[in-house]
Amino acid sequence: MLMAALSISWYATIPFWPLLGAVLIGLLITMRVGKTSAHQPAILGVGVSALLSVLLFLDLNALHKPAGGGSGGHAALDFPAVLVSAPGDSTMQHAGDAQGVSGANRHANPPGITHTLFRWISLGQNGEWIDFNFYFDNLTAVMMIVVNLIGTLIFIYASGYMKDHHGHVERGYERFFAFLALFVFSMCILVLAGNFVVLYMGWELVGLCSYLLIGFYYPKPAAAAAAKKAFIVNRIGDFGFALGIFSLYLFLSPHYQPGENPLDYEVVFRHAAKLESWQVTTASLLLLCGALGKSAQFPLYVWLPDAMEGPTPVSALIHAATMVTAGVYMVARCGPLFAYSQVTLDVILFIGVFGALFAASMAMAQYDMKRILAYSTMSQLAFMFAGLASGAPDSAIFHLYTHAFFKALLFLTAGSVMHSMGGVIDLRQFSGLRSVMPSTYLQCLIGCLALAGFPLLAGFWSKDEIIHATLERNQLAGTLLLVTAFMTAYYTFRMFFLCFHGPLRTPPQAGDHPHDSPAVMLAPLWVLALGAVAAGFAGVAFSPGDGFLGFLKPHGFFHHYVEQSSIVKGAMHGGGGYGLMYLSAGIAIAGIGLAWVRYGQAPQTDPDAAMLGPLWRLWHVKYWVDEIYEAIFVAPARKLGQIFFATDRFGINGIVFSVAWIPRGVGTVLALSQRGALQGYALGTIAGMTLLLLLWNWAR
Numbered sequence: 001m002l003m004a005a006l007s008i009s010w011y012a013t014i015p016f017w018p019l020l021g022a023v024l025i026g027l028l029i030t031m032r033v034g035k036t037s038a039h040q041p042a043i044l045g046v047g048v049s050a051l052l053s054v055l056l057f058l059d060l061n062a063l064h065k066p067a068g069g070g071s072g073g074h075a076a077l078d079f080p081a082v083l084v085s086a087p088g089d090s091t092m093q094h095a096g097d098a099q100g101v102s103g104a105n106r107h108a109n110p111p112g113i114t115h116t117l118f119r120w121i122s123l124g125q126n127g128e129w130i131d132f133n134f135y136f137d138n139l140t141a142v143m144m145i146v147v148n149l150i151g152t153l154i155f156i157y158a159s160g161y162m163k164d165h166h167g168h169v170e171r172g173y174e175r176f177f178a179f180l181a182l183f184v185f186s187m188c189i190l191v192l193a194g195n196f197v198v199l200y201m202g203w204e205l206v207g208l209c210s211y212l213l214i215g216f217y218y219p220k221p222a223a224a225a226a227a228k229k230a231f232i233v234n235r236i237g238d239f240g241f242a243l244g245i246f247s248l249y250l251f252l253s254p255h256y257q258p259g260e261n262p263l264d265y266e267v268v269f270r271h272a273a274k275l276e277s278w279q280v281t282t283a284s285l286l287l288l289c290g291a292l293g294k295s296a297q298f299p300l301y302v303w304l305p306d307a308m309e310g311p312t313p314v315s316a317l318i319h320a321a322t323m324v325t326a327g328v329y330m331v332a333r334c335g336p337l338f339a340y341s342q343v344t345l346d347v348i349l350f351i352g353v354f355g356a357l358f359a360a361s362m363a364m365a366q367y368d369m370k371r372i373l374a375y376s377t378m379s380q381l382a383f384m385f386a387g388l389a390s391g392a393p394d395s396a397i398f399h400l401y402t403h404a405f406f407k408a409l410l411f412l413t414a415g416s417v418m419h420s421m422g423g424v425i426d427l428r429q430f431s432g433l434r435s436v437m438p439s440t441y442l443q444c445l446i447g448c449l450a451l452a453g454f455p456l457l458a459g460f461w462s463k464d465e466i467i468h469a470t471l472e473r474n475q476l477a478g479t480l481l482l483v484t485a486f487m488t489a490y491y492t493f494r495m496f497f498l499c500f501h502g503p504l505r506t507p508p509q510a511g512d513h514p515h516d517s518p519a520v521m522l523a524p525l526w527v528l529a530l531g532a533v534a535a536g537f538a539g540v541a542f543s544p545g546d547g548f549l550g551f552l553k554p555h556g557f558f559h560h561y562v563e564q565s566s567i568v569k570g571a572m573h574g575g576g577g578y579g580l581m582y583l584s585a586g587i588a589i590a591g592i593g594l595a596w597v598r599y600g601q602a603p604q605t606d607p608d609a610a611m612l613g614p615l616w617r618l619w620h621v622k623y624w625v626d627e628i629y630e631a632i633f634v635a636p637a638r639k640l641g642q643i644f645f646a647t648d649r650f651g652i653n654g655i656v657f658s659v660a661w662i663p664r665g666v667g668t669v670l671a672l673s674q675r676g677a678l679q680g681y682a683l684g685t686i687a688g689m690t691l692l693l694l695l696w697n698w699a700r
Contacts, residue, residue: 008115011056012134014049014144015188018151021045022181029174038174039159042181043152049188050152053144060141112137114194114266121197127259133194135265142397143191143329146404150321151184153524157412158313160520161419176216180317183209187322191329196245196263199330203241203290206323207234213318214310226306233303237293244286248337251279269336277341284337284344287330295327295381298355302626304378308370312415315370319377320408325400328384332393345389352386353470353477355379358623360487364494365608365619367427369414372495376451377407379484383466386481392469398539399462405531406450406458412525413444416517417499422509427495431602432504439516441500443525448496450532452489453588461536464584471580482587489591494599494608502602 024041028034113136121130158180162170170176186209190202208231215227249262255271256262272280291297296304304324308315318324331338331348338344356379363375380403387396418425420437434441450457453464463485471478506514516522598607609616 006052006055006059008113008136011052011059011136012115012117012192014052014056014148015185015192017045017048017052018042018181018188019045019185022178022185025174025178025181029178035174036169039155039162039177042177043155043159045181046148046151046155046184049184050145050148053141053148056136057141057145060136060138112140114264116194123262128256129261130197130263131195131261132198133264134192134198135194136192139329139332139397140191142401143325144188146321146325146401147184147187147191150404150408150528151317153527154313154317154321154408154412155180157316157415157521157524158311160518161313161415162311172216176213176311179209179212179216180313183213183317183322187326190326194265195261196248196265196268200242200245203294203326204238206294206326207231207238210234210307210318210323213314214307216310216314220309222306223309226303226309229306230303233300234293237289237291237300239289240286241290241293244283244288244290247279247283247286251275251283265333269334272337272340275340280337281341281343284334284341285347287334287337288344288348291327291330292351293327294330295324295385296378297327297351297382297385298358301355301359301378302629305371305374305622308368308374312370312411312418315374316408316411316415319374320411321404324377324381325404328381328388328396328400331385331388332397335393338388348385349389349470349474349477352382352384352389353480355382356386356484357480357487358382360484360491361619362622363491364487365616367498369417369425369427369495369499370411372491373407373410373414376410376488376492379488380407380451383463383481383484386470386477387466390466390469390473390477392466395462395465395469399459399466401538402450402458402462402532402535405528405535406447409443409447409525409528409532410451412521412528413440413447416440416521416525417444419517419521420510420514421507422511424507424509427498428604429507430505430510431498431502432500433506433514434500435504436506436514437500437516439522440525443522443529444496444500446529446532448492449592450536452492452592453485453584454489454592455585455588456536458532458534458536460584460588461539464581465539467584468580482583485584486587486591489588490595493592493595497595497599498602501600 021041021044024045025038028038028041114133115136116131116133118132119129120132123129155177158177162173162176164170183206186202186205188202190199190206193199193202211227211231214230215224217223218227245263248268252262252268252271252275255274256267260267275283289300293300304319307318310318338348359375359379359382363372363379366372366375380399384396384399384403387393387399414425416437417430417433417440420433420440421430424430446457450459453460467478467481467485470481606616609620612619
């Protein structure tokens with residue numbers, strides 16, 4: 001066992017280095033100095049967090065304490081075994097029913113570490129607190145590497161992207177990097193959270209930062225509208241997420257022991273087995289609402305394509321390594337809760353399979369490179385949800401890890417194309433760019449191969465694991481994911497061939513000499529390309545417990561063993577599991593081949609549009625979902641808002657104005673008699689005295 005290189009207190013500082021970078025950029029803005037170097041504090045901050053994340057990954061086993069032990073403000077957690085029904089079995093077993101179950105059919109989680117930074121909110125006289133605490137385990141270590149390592153590469157790329165061809169920074173350059181650093185800080189808080197309250201704080205901070213970054217070009221109406229759309233749609237999901245946290249607190253209140261801190265992961269997961277079936281289903285479905293919003297799953301996905309209005313580094317950060325992975329992470333983290341509700345698992349499986357196919361079909365008929373990649377992100381995240389629902393959270397997180405590399409690579413290569421084409425990203429306006437952008441061509445090819453699931457590249461290993469687990473859970477669902485895998489390979493290389501093959505065509509905005517991006521942008525892409533090639537090999541194992549899945553297996557809140565995966569089966573049992581691997585490889589190659597036949601020469605007339613006709617147009621208009629939402633939800637809500645506004649303006653304000661008008665009118669009338677004429681004052685005095693005498697006489 002490795003000796004701990006750093007104490008847990010050092011690893012608890014991971015979120016605060018990007019925050020420090022954002023603060024330093026704010027000071028530079030205040031002092032009106034260092035505008036062109038505003039990227040440096042941000043890159044340095046997230047770089048330090050990336051280094052600490054790697055050390056945490058290497059050092060985690062040495063940091064673990066025996067279950068129930070720990071010192072220095074942290075304690076190890078030891079959750080009970082959680083069982084999930086076998087494929088086709090409608091029954092569920094709780095942790096309390098695990099007696100007598102053999103070791104091959106049960107899975108106990110090893111300890112993680114809860115580290116309390118400070119006591120936050122006191123809840124009563126029995127020592128209950130909401131602590132500001134962090135939780136460290138294998139899942140945390142993997143997520144921290146994804147967020148901070150990919151984030152560092154994106155930050156470096158952005159320092160070149162946010163400058164023009166003459167090296168002049170864009171307006172708001174320092175504000176952009178401050179927001180990026182704040183975004184990474186928020187995501188780190190979300191991932192490291194040790195209880196649901198800290199998780200919710202990070203959850204909402206991520207939503208706020210995404211609003212600021214998507215709307216970075218706020219003078220542009222489309223960017224401002226996209227930012228508002230992302231914020232509002234996520235608020236819908238977050239409302240359900242908040243209700244889920246409240247319901248957990250309410251349902252578990254009778255089970256808390258004196259001194260236990262409500263909503264701590266350790267407390268909630270330990271008592272989850274005591275909940276009634278309807279309670280755990282209600283809480284888990286409400287929590288799922290938040291995941292559907294953050295991870296852009298049906299029906300709350302509509303913000304994701306519009307979010308492409310933000311700068312390309314924002315698209316890469318949001319869609320590859322951070323915000324959209326939050327929902328997948330949350331479901332995996334809350335596995336002890338979700339595993340107790342078969343209804344919730346069925347809902348997640350349906351949403352995952354449907355969303356994967358639904359998003360892939362829309363990507364088949366788009367021309368904006370970034371929007372194609374956005375729908376691809378939605379589809380790949382749906383694969384992860386299917387893995388979670390199929391009892392393979394280790395495989396889902398494995399795909400999250402590999403997807404971060406090749407999807408960040410693809411978004412950033414699309415940004416390089418956009419940078420060279422003068423802001424144009426429509427595939428109908430250019431082609432043949434391989435001759436003028438050879439480095440970008442090769443980088444994009446690697447990313448496309450990985451996304452398509454080409455054999456031995458990153459996406460092949462992780463996607464195969466999810467399909468295998470889904471086929472075990474439900475053969476129809478697994479078959480639909482295989483169909484989606486074919487569509488993924490096809491639309492990915494349709495995009496690639498339209499961009500880089502065929503005759504050279506460039507839009508007027510590209511100028512006379514389009515070329516590859518500068519070195520500061522290309523260097524991070526080569527690192528990501530290396531990850532897109534090699535990251536998947538972390539999942540190759542030749543004995544139980546090896547590889548990436550073996551590393552995550554101890555986290556596995558669902559019942560799914562590494563030895564059930566196709567990779568290990570094939571290695572250990574004479575190729576018994578290679579059939580699916582060969583099938584997946586064949587499907588990917590077939591999709592690429594068909595795309596070459598139809599789009600290899602980048603035809604200016606789309607052959608799919610001509611052949612598929614109405615179906616292609618249905619995909620192209622994205623099933624009119626935005627228009628349907630506008631008619632059913634947005635327009636009535638806007639009308640209701642106008643009614644409320646009119647009620648406030650003419651009703652409430654009208655009453656207030658009327659009350660104020662009476663003394664104002666009396667004052668106006670009385671002011672007419674105050675003109676400074678003595679005879680008028682005398683006449684008024686006589687009239688008043690006469691009136692008083694008449695009243696006195698009448699009163700008698």
